[in-house]
Amino acid sequence: MTTAYQGQLSLKDIAELAGVGRPAVSNWRARNENFPSPVEDSPPRRPLFHFDEIVGWLEKEGLLPDDWKTKATNVLVSAAINPLTTNSGDNTGAAKVALAVLAAYKNASENRYDFLPDASDIHASLEQFLKSLVPNIISSAQLEALGESITSIPTAALVTLVHGLARINDDSYGTAAQMIVEVLFGNAGRSVFGHHTTSTAASTLMINAASTTTEAGATVFDPTCGLSGVLLGVGSRVDDSTVIGNDLNPDSVSISMLRAYLDGVEASFTVSDLLVNDPQPGLQADTIVSEPPFSLRLGSEQFESVAESVNALLGVKIPPTVAGDVAFLTYPISHLSSEGRAYVLTAPSLCSHPRLDEFRQKLVARGMVEAIVQLPQKLLTTTSIATTLWVLRAPDQSGNPAPVLLADASNTESPEEHIAEWLTAMRNGKTTTIPTGSLSLAEMVTTGSNLLPSQVLAQAPSSEELLDDFNDAWADLSTTADSIKAVLPTGKPEAGEIPTASSTESITKIESIARVSTRSWANDEKRPDDTISAQLATRRKNKNPVEVFIKTDAQTLLPGDIIVPLMAPAPAWVFGNEEGKWVAPPHAFVLRVKDDSFLPAYLVACINAPFNAYDDGTRIPRRRLSEIKIPLLDIAEQKKVVDVIEPLQQLSQQAEQLAAQSEASTSAVANLIYFGADI
Known part of the structure; x- marks a missing residue:
C-alpha cells in the first residue's frame, strides 16, 4: 500500500x-x-x-x-x-x-x-x-x-x-x-559544470543566434556542453539533427544524457578534456555552440597541446596567460563543415589583448571570423562580467576573405530577443537598431588588430559637435567660477568668534537625539505581506534611488534626519524635504533630533569632524555611534558655527563641480587637437 x-x-x-x-x-x-x-x-x-x-x-x-x-x-x-x-x-x-x-x-x-x-x-x-x-x-x-x-x-x-x-x-x-x-x-553560475543555468539570457541568446544558420539534418556539436541547455535547445529546433555533446565533468554529461531523453532529443555525449584529447577528431559539424569557461589557467600538458594545435591552424605562437581562451575559440574552427558556423561566447579580452594582434590578424586573413557582437554586462548568471559572441566559419581558401561584421550591443537590454534579427540584418547588409559595421583585413593592417566593436565602431565627433562641446564646457566652467565667487567668505572669522565647548557627550547619551529604524526589503518574494513601496536613499542627496518595500506602519525619513553611513570614511548628511516615502540605506544609522536643542547641520559637522575620525584597524573601518562625541553648545552658538561652516561646505561642493568642468574643458581642448583639422 x-x-x-x-x-x-x-x-x-x-x-x-x-x-x-x-x-x-x-x-x-x-x-x-x-x-x-x-x-x-x-x-x-x-x-x-x-x-x-x-x-x-x-x-x-x-x-x-x-x-x-x-x-x-x-x-x-x-x-x-x-x-x-x-x-x-x-x-x-x-x-x-x-x-x-x-x-x-x-x-x-x-x-x-x-x-x-x-x-x-x-x-x-x-x-x-x-x-x-x-x-x-x-x-x-x-x-x-x-x-x-x-x-x-x-x-x-x-x-x-x-x-x-x-x-x-x-x-x-x-x-x-x-x-x-x-x-x-539556478544560482550556481559558472562552476565546475560550465553553465548550470540553462534558461539564462546567455543561453537563450546562443540558441537564437545559432538557429539563424542551422537547417534540417544539421549536425550540432557543443564541445563544452555543461548541462546542455544550449545544445538541446538548438537541436530541438531542427528536424533530423545529429546532436553531439562533450564535457570534462562526468556528472555534467550524466545530467545531459537524462535531459536529452526527457526532451525527446536524440543525442550522444563524450567525457573528455578537449584541450589534450580531442573527443571528436574527425567531426565536421554544421553548427557548433560553446559557452566555455573564461581565463582558464592551463597545465603544462594542456598548454603544449593547445600551442601545437593553434600553431598548426594559424602558424602563430600564443602566450600562456590567454591560452585557455584561445583554445576554446579555435577548437570549433577545425570541426566545422565548409558552410558551417560556430557560435562561441567569450570575454572581450580576446578582441583586444595586445599580445594577440597576430592571432587576430591570422583569423581574419583566413576568413575564419564572420561576426563579433559585443554584449552588455550582467548577461551571465551571478556575475557582471562582459561578454562577446564570436561567429566563426571554416577557413576561406579563396585568399580574399570577407570583412568581419561588427555589432555593439553593449548598451542594449534583452539582447537575446534581438540577436537573430541583428545577425540576419548584418549578413544581408541592412541597418539594425544597434551600431554595426565591418572591418577588412587591410583596415586591420593599417589601423591595428583591435576587434572590439565598441572601439572599432566609435564615431569621430563632427566639427559641430567639437565646437559645441568646447563652447559648452567653457561656458559651464565660467558659470561655476562666478558662482564660487558668490559663496566665498568675505573674510576670515576671528578665532575668538568661534564658539568653544567646555564639555562633550557621546551622541548615544544625548536624550534629545533618537535613533530611528527604517528597515526595508528589496526582494519582493521575501518581503512581509503588510508592506508598501518606498524609495531608498542609496547615496548622499538621494541620488540614484531604488524602490524597496517597508512595513505599512514603518518609520520613514523626515526632513532634518541625519544619515550616518556605517563605513567611517563616508560622510554623514542631512536628509532634505523630498516628496514621497524614503528610507535609509541598509548600512547606515538614522538619527533624529526630537526637540530644538540641536541643529542637524551642526551635528553633521561634528560627526564628520576629525576629532570623530574612527579607525578599528580594518581597511575600511566601521563607525560606532557610541564613539561619536558632540561638543555641547547652546542653540545660538551652534547657529554661529553653522553660519561659518555652511558657506565652506557650499564652496567644497562648487569646487567638486569646478574640478569636473575643468576636466571636461581639458578634454574638449584635447579633442580639438586630435579631431579638429577640418574646423
Missing part, C-alpha cells in the same frame, strides 16, 4: 497554483484559521505546505482554477523537489536522481503508477526501478553512481520526490527536467 503524497509548496508555488499574487496567499493564511499549517521543521522565513492539503483547501474554498492541472507542471515539480533543496547538500546528486526518476517514468509510460513504494523500502525499490534506464539511456557505471546519490537523500524527501514526479503529464517531461535544473542549479 502506498503512502499519501506529501509534496511541499512554498507561498510562491501556492500563488502560481491558484493564479493569484503572493500577497493574496498571505492574506488567506492570515485571515483563515483553517488554512493548512506549514510542514514540520520547514524554514520559518520560507514555510512549506503539504501539496494535498493545499489543493484540498483551495478546492473547498472555491479558489482552485478548473484548469489548474493543465498548467501545474511547475507547481508539481516544485512540490516534489522542494524538500531536496532544504535537506540535501548535494545538488548534483539530487538533480541526477530527480531526472533519472522522471526518465524512468517516461520509459515506463502508462505503467509508471505501478511503481509507488512505501517509505520502508524506497531506496532499494528506486534503485531497482532505475535499472530500466540501462543501457539505452544511461550506462551501468552511471546507474551505480546514481545509487550512491540515492542513499544520501533522506527517506521523506525521496518519497516526496518519487510520488510527486509520478504526477507529471506525459507531454511535460522536458519542461519538468528544465525546471529541476533551474531550481537546483
